[in-house]
Amino acid sequence: MNFSDIIGQRQVIDGLKSSVKNNRVGHAYIFEGPAGIGKQTIASLFASALVCSADQSSGKKAGEPCGSCRDCIKSRSGNHPDIQELRVASSNRSSAGIGVDMIRELQRDIYVKPYEANKKIYIIPRAERMTIQAQNSLLKVLEEPPVYGMIILTVENAARLLETILSRAVLIRFRIHPQKEVEAFLSKHYPDLKDEIPVLAAFSGGIIGKAEGMATSEEFRTMRWDAVGIMMKLLSENELDILQTVNYFVENKHLVNEILDFLLSLFRDIIFIKELHNENRIINRDMRPQLKEFSQRVFSGAIASIMNCLLDTKKKISMNVNYTLAIETMLMKSWEDIHGRSSRRAI
Ligand SMILES: [Zn+2]
Numbered sequence: 001m002n003f004s005d006i007i008g009q010r011q012v013i014d015g016l017k018s019s020v021k022n023n024r025v026g027h028a029y030i031f032e033g034p035a036g037i038g039k040q041t042i043a044s045l046f047a048s049a050l051v052c053s054a055d056q057s058s059g060k061k062a063g064e065p066c067g068s069c070r071d072c073i074k075s076r077s078g079n080h081p082d083i084q085e086l087r088v089a090s091s092n093r094s095s096a097g098i099g100v101d102m103i104r105e106l107q108r109d110i111y112v113k114p115y116e117a118n119k120k121i122y123i124i125p126r127a128e129r130m131t132i133q134a135q136n137s138l139l140k141v142l143e144e145p146p147v148y149g150m151i152i153l154t155v156e157n158a159a160r161l162l163e164t165i166l167s168r169a170v171l172i173r174f175r176i177h178p179q180k181e182v183e184a185f186l187s188k189h190y191p192d193l194k195d196e197i198p199v200l201a202a203f204s205g206g207i208i209g210k211a212e213g214m215a216t217s218e219e220f221r222t223m224r225w226d227a228v229g230i231m232m233k234l235l236s237e238n239e240l241d242i243l244q245t246v247n248y249f250v251e252n253k254h255l256v257n258e259i260l261d262f263l264l265s266l267f268r269d270i271i272f273i274k275e276l277h278n279e280n281r282i283i284n285r286d287m288r289p290q291l292k293e294f295s296q297r298v299f300s301g302a303i304a305s306i307m308n309c310l311l312d313t314k315k316k317i318s319m320n321v322n323y324t325l326a327i328e329t330m331l332m333k334s335w336e337d338i339h340g341r342s343s344r345r346a347i
Pocket residue numbers: 051052053054065066067068069070071072073
């Protein structure tokens with residue numbers, strides 16, 4: 001893995017490479033961007049480039065790690081003594097904070113000279129987990145860093161760090177990837193996905209890590225087919241068929257946003273087929289037969305109304321209304337949009 005293997009983030013990478021090449025590296029960096037955007041990967045490569053001991057005559061590109069020297073091998077396996085990543089030991093890492101003790105430990109350690117390289121680098125992932133006390137302690141290091149010391153903080157939102165920390169660090173913003181870049185990444189690493197690639201790219205929100213998570217998640221892929229199954233049940237003359245899917249929504253409550261987003265993408269595709277006669281723009285290409293059947297059997301007005309209802313339900317659920325009731329209402333209203341209220345039987 002090297003900088004050239006990373007898709008997108010060219011501006012960030014070129015900036016970091018040129019700072020290594022010109023020996024103009026700062027003492028503190030803040031990498032800001034959504035989870036899965038590549039902050040951690042790029043931080044590791046940047047650290048490797050700084051400790052790499054190969055010289056230009058070995059053919060390595062300026063500003064990049066060579067990938068094969070002793071230092072690069074150690075840093076790749078996470079064993080370089082001069083690169084440390086702050087790890088929070090906790091059973092529940094997502095909510096665990098970074099306490100002042102951990103930063104004090106870093107503070108003691110950073111003033112001990114590097115063991116092997118010319119730099120000593122600390123990476124603090126998800127640094128917004130630092131308590132205020134921890135941030136104040138870090139500030140002391142940033143005020144008087146040793147010449148060889150460097151700290152990289154990764155955050156989703158830099159505004160959650162103290163102003164005083166922000167003013168002493170170089171802020172680097174990671175941009176979300178255009179859909180084409182996400183597709184390029186998936187085509188390169190998961191070529192077997194074929195027709196699913198545009199779907200995953202569309203749902204990734206421009207975040208390669210998220211696209212990759214979906215590509216490797218069986219649950220996610222099953223859910224897509226479940227969603228199209230639910231959509232087809234709306235066509236049934238018997239409203240009990242659609243009402244029975246309430247159980248599915250209850251069992252998969254943790255995925256409800258994804259399920260509703262998928263349903264929305266299916267109806268969006270149907271509009272492309274039905275109204276715009278443009279099948280090239282549909283996202284869920286692997287579901288073309290179902291989309292076509294649905295589009296032939298349902299009026300456009302009903303589709304627009306169902307989409308509004310899905311959006312409305314998403315909003316309601318985010319406001320913590322009665323979940324089951326919201327789902328039941330959504331399903332029943334959607335069914336009525338297709339079949340007409342009058343066809344509803346007395347249950
Ligand atoms: Zn190297």
